[in-house]
Amino acid sequence: MRAIQITEFGGPEVLRQVELPAPEAQPGHLLVEVSSAGINFADTHTVEDSYLSRSTLPMVPGAEVVGRTADGRRVVALADNGGYAEVAAVREYLAHDVPEGVSDGQALALIVQGLTAWHLLRTSARIAAGESVVVHAAAGGTGSLAVQLAKSFGAGRVIATASTKEKRDLALELGADIAVDADAEGMKDRLVEANDGKKVDIVLEMTGGPVFDASLAALAPFGRLVTYGMASRVPPTPVQAAQLMGRSRAVVGFWLMHCLGRPGMYREPMAELLAMTADGRLKPQVGGVYPLADAARAHEDIRARRTHGKLILDVTR
Structure with a gap:
């Protein structure tokens, strides 16, 4: 599968597209065929190892994915990194079904x-x-x-x-x-x-x-x-x-x-946000869509404050 991997910590220049074996689903996990991955400012800290949690190498960054499971469900999910790839393994309890009328970009804007x-x-x-x-x-x-x-x-x-x-x-x-x-x-x-x-x-x-x-x-x-x-x-x-x-x-x-794993702090507010988006009360802003290979450019843009709204990696491109 295509993925963005880092083998050293640093700035956007360490993000490189490579071919890697697809992950295997462990107990309690789902495999998601990723259509889009979300980019957060926190990802720039993860890549340079300056985030609240420490990173280990080699690593595929990315904590947000939307795509299809093996049984055809369209889900948005948090990942323990690994999101900048064509296939991601996610914890089952962190995957949420995406309602009709909510786009990939909108769903990714909500999950973090x-x-x-x-x-x-x-x-x-x-x-x-x-x-x-x-x-x-x-x-x-x-x-x-x-x-x-x-x-x-x-x-x-x-x-x-x-x-x-x-x-x-x-x-x-x-x-x-x-x-x-x-x-x-x-x-x-x-x-x-x-x-x-x-x-x-x-x-x-x-x-x-x-x-x-x-x-x-x-x-x-x-x-x-x-x-x-x-x-x-x-x-x-x-x-x-x-x-x-x-x-x-x-x-x-x-x-x-x-908030993850605490009763009432993940699935319930996420369901509220998705419902507000589906009926138009909430309008998540998608500010830029980049091909997977352009992950480094996306990180450059977000660090330079050239962006607004949610940034998306189109993993199909």
Whole structure:
């Protein structure tokens, strides 16, 4: 089978197309003939071995696949890597049937980024009706879904940040009430101004560095900053307990892997997201489709922030 394999850690240049034997299904696993694989920003960390979980070599990256099982079911599933390939082995309990009317790209947008957005708001931030929500990288895969879900879950004001006018316009089309520039310089003041001069209740933050620092400074009493990434690869200033107690603020970390296998945290929200997509209440954004052999170019584009929405590898090409 064709697959993208890495034999050394590094940047996009280490991603190479090779021929490999197809995996064999172990007990509790399914083989999926992959039609499309999803690309996450986290994949770039996996490839350079800077992710929360350590990687081993050689490795076929890719944690999201959609395709057909041997009995003809069309499923979307999380994989323990191995997704950038024509055949992937996935844990049976992590495979979810895809309803009619939901495309490959839409299903892949939901399996990590949609679930992440859902849990950021529901589980970690515990959003309440009327609260203000800041969504950083609001045109990205997770951000574009978080904007829509925040409105659906009753947010009073959704403030989007994005690096270009085109991306800010997309966030507004998806339901954000206002969109501001993502530059860390002056971020706190822009967020407060965007919230009619008041500090904000919830921030969904995945950049790290000075954006994290400015977001924390913009939190109102009892506000929650949920951190779920470090796209800048720059750590924020260490948070001291007094900073949190002094304004009754909270910083909450989130990693989707902790939801897997926990009752009510995987299949149920995934079913809700798929149903919302099937009936048009949720519109996952597919931002780019690349042939399998162009996986390195896809990683270059996502790292350079040239993309929006969900990036897809078309494994049939």
